[in-house]
Amino acid sequence: MAFEDxxxxxxxxxxxxxxxxxxxxRQVSNHNLIEGEALALLKRPDLPAGVLEALAQNGSVLRQRxxxxxxxxxxxxxxxxxLPLVRQLYVFEVMQVALTPVVPAxxxxxADDVLLNHLDTVTAGERLTLAxxxxxxxxxxxxxxxxxxVAQGALQNSRLTEVSIVRALARPEVSVAMVEAVCQHxxxxxxxxxxxxxxxxxxxxxxxxxxxxxxxxxxxxREILQSSKLPANVRNLILKELKGRERK
Numbered sequence: 001m002a003f004e005d006x007x008x009x010x011x012x013x014x015x016x017x018x019x020x021x022x023x024x025x026r027q028v029s030n031h032n033l034i035e036g037e038a039l040a041l042l043k044r045p046d047l048p049a050g051v052l053e054a055l056a057q058n059g060s061v062l063r064q065r066x067x068x069x070x071x072x073x074x075x076x077x078x079x080x081x082x083l084p085l086v087r088q089l090y091v092f093e094v095m096q097v098a099l100t101p102v103v104p105a106x107x108x109x110x111a112d113d114v115l116l117n118h119l120d121t122v123t124a125g126e127r128l129t130l131a132x133x134x135x136x137x138x139x140x141x142x143x144x145x146x147x148x149x150v151a152q153g154a155l156q157n158s159r160l161t162e163v164s165i166v167r168a169l170a171r172p173e174v175s176v177a178m179v180e181a182v183c184q185h186x187x188x189x190x191x192x193x194x195x196x197x198x199x200x201x202x203x204x205x206x207x208x209x210x211x212x213x214x215x216x217x218x219x220x221x222r223e224i225l226q227s228s229k230l231p232a233n234v235r236n237l238i239l240k241e242l243k244g245r246e247r248k
Contacts, residue, residue, distance in 0.1 A: 021048050028055035035064040042070040049076050056081045069093050075102040086111050091118070091126050098135045112137045119145075128153050140164035144173045151178050155185065162191050169197040179203040202229035209234055210241065218242045 019027075027033070028041065028051055038061045041047065052074055061067050069089065072082045073096075086097060086107065097103055098111035115138050119127060124147050131142040131153035139157035142150050143164070154160065155178070165188050168174055179201055188194050195212040198204045199221070209230055213221045221242060225235050 021050060024048070024051040025054045029058055031058065031060045033058060033061045035061065035067055038064070038067045039070055042067070042074055045075065047074065047076060049078050052077045053081055056085070065090075065093070069096065072097055072107070073100045073103055075104070079104070079106065082107050083110050086114055089114075091115070091122055092129070095130060095134050095138075098138075099133075108135070116141055124150065132157060135159055136161055136164055140168055143168040143178060144171055144175070146175075148175070148177055151175065152181060155181055155188075162188070162193055165191075165194050166197045169194070169201050174201070174203070176203045180205060183208045196224055199224045199230065200228045202231065204230065206231075206234045206237070210238055213238045213241070214245075218246055 024041075024047065028038070038055065041051075041055070052071065055067075056062060056071060056077075062071070068085055071077055072085050072089070083106075086094060089097065094111045094114050098108045098115070100108075103111075112135050115130065115134065119130075119138075119141060122130075127142060127145060127147065127150045130138050131145070131150045134142070134157065136157070136159040139154040139160045142154035143160075145151045145154070165182060169179065169182065179198070180203075182188050182194065183198060183205060195215065199209055199212055216224075221238065225238065228235060230238075
């Protein structure tokens with residue numbers, strides 16, 4: 001809406017003065033600050049790091065879990081503030097930090113580390129949720145979970161990568177069921193590096209091992225079998241087939 005001055009000319013309404021950093025610091029340091037006000041401030045991407053640090057020192061409002069989580073997730077929160085706070089969150093709050101796009105990479109990694117270090121202490125239901133919805137690093141660890149439902153859930157995680165699958169297949173604790181699940185997976189079973197990992201794994205079904213060997217050159221298969229843990233009889237069958245292919 002426009003206003004008229006003494007000459008009758010229209011003028012734009014005056015804009016309120018921008019809040020200074022000191023004004024904001026006083027506001028967030030106020031021990032009467034309530035949760036809603038703090039959350040509204042934390043939605044502002046332009047908050048200076050000093051203001052966020054001052055908010056972190058306001059113990060009365062930081063007791064509110066939503067405020068603590070929003071503070072950690074703010075892209076300008078200093079690392080020395082956010083990293084210790086991550087350890088004070090609940091399991092799914094930590095997962096949320098790890099998956100928030102604007103959170104700095106090192107803070108996301110710290111959140112993943114917290115989850116990985118506590119997987120043995122969380123319930124099977126929580127691990128199942130983490131398997132489906134957690135980061136790729138967490139899903140990779142859960143591929144070798146002793147609970148088959150959790151391991152299967154991790155295999156369906158959209159953030160899982162080929163590298164994670166290959167690393168999991170190289171671990172001695174990976175279950176027969178998980179190896180077979182990878183063999184049957186419509187996406188991962190077609191990947192060349194995954195097939196190589198399966199040819200090295202002693203728990204790969206013989207029929208699958210022979211099938212994957214046929215998709216590779218004889219020289220490559222021989223190289224893989226040198227470090228393979230497949231049973232000797234399976235390796236011998238593959239080598240015998242290779243010789244037949246070469247004669248043809």
